[in-house]
Amino acid sequence: MRGNLSEIDIRSILQLIELGQRTGQLLVETSFHNSDKLTKDEAVRHRHTQNYKRQSWFAFFRNGQIIYCQEGESNLLRIDDYLRHYRVEMRLEEKQLASLGLQSAREYGYLWALLERNIINPKIAQNIIHHLVHETLFDLLSLHQGNFIFLQDAALAPQLTSLEIAPLVATITQQVQEWKQLYPHIQSPEQLPILADIVQLNSSLPTATVSKLQQWADGKTSLRQLARHLNRDILTVAKAIYPYVQQGWLQLVDSVANNSKTHKQSTGMQDKQRMRIVCIDDTTTIGETVESILKAQGYEAIALSNPLEALSLIFRLQPDLILCDIAMPELDGYEICAMLRQSTAFRFVPIIMLTGKDGFIDRVRANMVGATDYLTKPFGDTELLMLVEKYIKVQSYART
Structure with missing residues (x-):
């Protein structure tokens, strides 16, 4: 076989x-x-x-x-x-x-x-x-x-x-x-935890807990090694440190990350230029607005207004991030997101839903079909760029 x-x-x-x-x-x-x-x-x-x-x-x-x-x-x-x-x-x-x-x-x-x-x-x-x-x-x-x-x-x-x-x-x-639910805060079992904010840790956690974190978060021991030392599975260890990583008290880096930090900063704009973002919205003005905002920041942005055509084009474009409107004729954003998530090629590509509603049900439905995040319309330049930058940074780092 x-x-x-x-x-x-x-x-x-x-x-x-x-x-x-x-x-x-x-x-x-x-x-x-x-x-x-x-x-x-x-x-x-x-x-x-x-x-x-x-x-x-x-x-x-x-x-x-x-x-x-x-x-x-x-x-x-x-x-x-x-x-x-x-x-x-x-x-x-x-x-x-x-x-x-x-x-x-x-x-x-x-x-x-x-x-x-x-x-x-x-x-x-x-x-x-x-x-x-x-x-x-x-x-x-x-x-x-x-x-x-x-x-x-x-x-x-x-x-x-x-x-x-x-x-x-x-x-x-x-x-x-x-x-996978721990992503992007925790990405790989090979990442190395290091203390990032010892002051917050000391003020928020018991002394014994901080002492253990100091012992293991030395920047030399990977999450996987830590799991072995503790005789636990990797998920248990990851979940235990997840709240501290979320708060920014702990950071997870790669063994070569510290040596390449300067290089990453100098190539930030190059990473942006390599990143392709597709916006699917049947309202042409919104697509054009998103295009102009993102292109001004060095991204390759493509607006698609026909959801049916977009679904076939997107497999050829292979974007690094997708913005997708929810309320569209013939094929809504939930259906597009669900279809893309069934493909291995788009299983982990960030998909941000654009919605005119800010209701709980819409968020739940977006999560159920595999959406990464959502953005409520109307939105400003800053809101769009902050959300895109949040997930583009992860994609860019993964590609270096």
């Missing part, structure tokens, strides 16, 4: 493996070029690659159950992060590590070597496996492009534990959906 993730998603592949009670290994591989059109999560995860990046993941199965999962380029650091939680200080020596060889399940061999030398016990090993499977599937279920191949083979041995696919996938799929 092999194919492309644009034809069948990871969840369906796992269901086929479970239903067929298959034994073997699944390899998933993605290749990203800097000119590729990625989803929000993929763009954030790969924004610092140099032109080309290949990532791969392995999942091992026995009779339709998961035995183990790992990233393709295993360097054993994932397990060491969990050993820190269990306060395990002893590690394998260089010769012992070398004896693991280049086997595809080198991490798994590492765990068994720790077990055989009584450095960890079976319960700790099982817990580590469960967490590693969970975090690997979290990444896989977030993927929307790549290739896969399932090879029927002898089961990974010796077997320490196994996990049923259906309940695991259901749980992680829900977590992936909840994770």
Whole structure:
């Protein structure tokens, strides 16, 4: 069994493996070029690659159950992060590590070597496996492009534990959906939390909480590493710090963000010029007004007044942000937004609804169809630019 993730998603592949009670290994591989059109999560995860990046993941199965999962380029650091939680200080020596060889399940061999030398016990090993499977599937279920191949083979041995696919996938799929709700404040498990406003933290939170934040938010430990150190899943950790990030008391940066801050400031106008914004509104004067406001700020702005034509044109234009009126004949804004969200290409593109009403029901409906935000008409230059800038900054940062 092999194919492309644009034809069948990871969840369906796992269901086929479970239903067929298959034994073997699944390899998933993605290749990203800097000119590729990625989803929000993929763009954030790969924004610092140099032109080309290949990532791969392995999942091992026995009779339709998961035995183990790992990233393709295993360097054993994932397990060491969990050993820190269990306060395990002893590690394998260089010769012992070398004896693991280049086997595809080198991490798994590492765990068994720790077990055989009584450095960890079976319960700790099982817990580590469960967490590693969970975090690997979290990444896989977030993927929307790549290739896969399932090879029927002898089961990974010796077997320490196994996990049923259906309940695991259901749980992680829900977590992936909840994770997306934290965007744009939290974007990637690889981001590094740092303290941004220690004064506000001290005045608003208990001393013990601030002390913990100071311990972990050092700008060197990623959210994913923090989750491992705490023996928690990534969503739990992200939700715990989310209020502080929202308030601006904590900031999330990338490992190279501090070194490139000056470069980003100097290229801000270039990012604007690269950003394409489409406005769909059957009132021509509104479209023209939006065009003139945005073009004056260096954006590439395109106004479309026919909603039916706009729906087909938008796939060719591939905008970075969409402004869409709600009340339009033939096809309203809710319908357009819902249709675009069904396409992988527009699953995470910011869509701002333009409405003449400021009612609660309109906001709820906009949220239900996947709108990113809304803007009430009539609006001024400042209101429009502030809202556009809010989401363009995220898109621009994801593309650098």
